[in-house]
Amino acid sequence: MTVEIVKPGLATTIQDAGRPGYYNVGIPLSGALDQYSFRCANLLVGNDENAAVIECTLLAPELLFNVAAIVAVTGADATPRVNGTTAPRNESFAVQAGDKVTFDFMRLGARAYVAVAGGIDVPVILGSRSTYGLGAFGGFQGRKLAVGDKLPIGKPSAAAKAGRQLPAELAMPLPKETELRVVPGLYFHRITEASADNFFADTWAVAPEADRIGYRYKQGRPLQWRDRKQPFGAGSDPSNIVDAGYPYGSIQVPGGVEPIILHRDAVSGGGYAMIGTIISADMDKIAQMQPNYKARFVRVDMDAALAARAEYKARLDRVRKALA
Template identity: 60%
Template sequence: MPVEILEPGLASSIQDRGRPGYYSVGIPPSGAADLRAAAAANLLVGNTPDAAVIESPYMGPALRFDEPTVVAVTGATMPVLLNGAPVPQWESFAVAAGDRLTFGFLQAGARVYIAVAGGFDVPTVLGSRSTYALGGFGGFEGRNLRKGDLVPIGGAGGTPGRVVPEELRPVHSRDVELRVVMGLYDYRLTDAGRSCLLESEWSLTPVADRTGFRYSGPVLEWEQRVQPFGAGSDPSNIVDAGYPIGSIQVPGGVEPIILHRDAVSGGGYAMLATVISTDLNLVAQCSPGTRTRFVAVTLEEALRARAAAADWESRVRQALGAAV
């Protein structure tokens, strides 16, 4: 039962919860940039949270369904149209054979997630259906979706009319605070440089994709030192090390970059802090121009935030009566 891609939107791809366990050999986890929104979309249509969905940044695709199924759209706020008539986000709805799903202009957030009952049935690669376009594997033929693609889905079923309550839906703001755990290389900053990182307002630039999100703002001050053998001459250079997903590096002391789901696994820039895992969902829903502050938290606070995120998913399951 394929879904035809009439228009692909902008860099739409198939994603699930990702393929952890291969970062040590240079393969990033990939997966939905906003794991929370993707999980909610799946639960709405009766899938397990790790089923494959379509992720579309900034601009939604146009789809035609060959068979009846149940669909849900979550994530960014963007008008959803079924055969030209509005349908709600964060609620499952039925589609018939020949129906067309299209989208209006982005209103808030950055990425929408489209789930269908049974999930998008693309091949599993290294335990995941997620697209890693830079590596050319996973998803649909190892690439972003194109006009004319016929993407199979896993089957019928699903229950229309399921709704995520308003109080459980995220609010997308143009002013955000991102919680970070400082290190491993924040000692490379002077006290003034560290204060600048944490006390300044940063603006997300148009360079914002699944690999990394780049921010503009003031220039950071680095401690002076003789660079060690194997490091470059830039004060932000280090001898090559592994990069955690969510880590923040600042080449040249300007324009911090948050490494995201498709980031390279290592390199020669100092990692000054790491965005906590649950706030990477918030990063994914930031569009260019979003005003951002970094807020330092302890590892214990980060773990409590992770537990709160797991509780949010449990509350969504309970609200939907989901058994998956």
């Protein structure tokens, strides 16, 4: 009852809904970076929507199924193939024991999710099966998947069947240019008004340093900090603060040069001023950005953030109804 890794891909890990509750000791949430696509994948194969799946980044793995299974692939646009024959995206399909599943390159998006009916049955640690790489625990032996790893599969539910389809209008959008909505705050008052205006006016490109910990953006104008005598303990650079907790989605700008948005494997705190936070409804969009994809940061208030969150949840409810 296993799936074997024939080729590991670029950064392939086991993830689920995540591991809340331990950020106070530096253990981050982890979990699928694009939670929407992750949940869609599970619902397509009749799993509990929080079951563990395979998260594939930019270059997907090659998988050998040692048992017959129902599979679904969501998220990034990488065509799956079963023994070389095209299989559908956003639709469950059957594989037989001995079948090899490969993927074409990712045309759009950065993360594909492979759900197997029954879920990937790695041990639950602190309430989650998600991989936390820096801490070297969770997922499969606390690390990215490697050649020869055999992933145990759980027992499929009675709802597992091939041919269940996600309506096209409910698939994750995969634009090359996107708007990320930001609630300014935290240490926003530390940058000049002109810098704040530039930050929201400029178009930013994803830098090569973009992973589960954080996404770095480049090509916008550097930020100017307001003059002050640095407080005791803060460090000498004007972008430094006395080390503080970092919210998920918070935007820090070390040296004022390249903004970094922390994602679900975030470092939990540090000494760089954060100028605002990406709204919860837009975090999945970041997960689907390849290096050089463009973003504009859009200033919104709390009401807009909550309205976007309600919309996100309503959309997920439509998925649940459509796939029930």
